[in-house]
Amino acid sequence: MNCERATALLLEADLAELEGHGDTALAAHLERCPSCRERARRIVAAERGLDRALDGLGHQGRAPDATAAATGGEPTSGPRVASVPIRRGRRAVRWAWIPLALAAGLGTLILVSDEEPLPTRPTSAALDRSTDRLRVDVPAGRNAVLYETENPNVIVVWFY
């Protein structure tokens, strides 16, 4: 096997084979050819780096408060409190259209969103500026999801 053939195989081989495992012609070539071994090493290192990068994005504090995001659907005896950190700079494009839609009338609201009409029952919400956390009192029997908008002073609280 020459290096050109080996490189062609490198493009589709399993990572284990690139790391020298297995009794194949490619594995044997990698054992004796430093250049192809370096190509295999680069591929493995790059893919591992890609895996870590994607995994890291999932653990960069983006995890919502599980209770706030999906509070239990069973009715409770009283209001529940959710306290969630405010994540600045998030885009919530569909919600940015709500003020415009409300001004244009309910028909337009239906056009831009397939969600149920907004609840009209008021509830309490308070922003703790020292911790930058929003406290939301969720009425009994309701659940809540919070959306930030492009306006940092506007947070939409969705009760359902």
Added chain:
Amino acid sequence: MPVDDRTDGSVLESLVARAQHGETRAFDELARRCHGRIYRWALVATGDPDDADDVAQEVLVQLERHLGRFEGRSRFTTWLYQVTRNAAASLHRRRGAAQRASQALSPDAPSMGQSTRWIEDMETAELVTLVKALFQELPLRQREVFDLAELQGIPAAEVAEMLELNPATVRAHLFRARRTIRTRILATHPALVEDRQR
């Protein structure tokens, strides 16, 4: 994502069973353990961290509402993956509808195209190149297979179940994705490419 599949799977199944019986703590623990992978699946499906956030949030809501529907006929992660895919597809459909509506309401509305700023912020130029290749050169199905089978090491048979494909199709997608990504990897090291002519 270095996860001991057997241990992780049995822990999740146990939490699912307890959550289905009404244990709030079990559900919270289940949501906490699953959020990272849900977010990653959503990111691979949408290519945008903000969209992935929205999808992950929606999936947690769906998890709470519909966990009772999971009957254990498949792996829990397979079921959860399908919920995530459906949520990502739903977001894509709604965004398409909203975009058409926004154009009708305001011809000057800003584009809803994906920001690549999060990619440019990555540590190395090579990583930026690879992530761009992942999202811009691989079709969705190849991207999903590459992430699940190649990067996360999930066996092809399980990936086939998650994506509702047959294993041979999964392998075909994987080979194509590998070729694209690895060609990009080697292209960032010209000396290695020239050296192979020997």
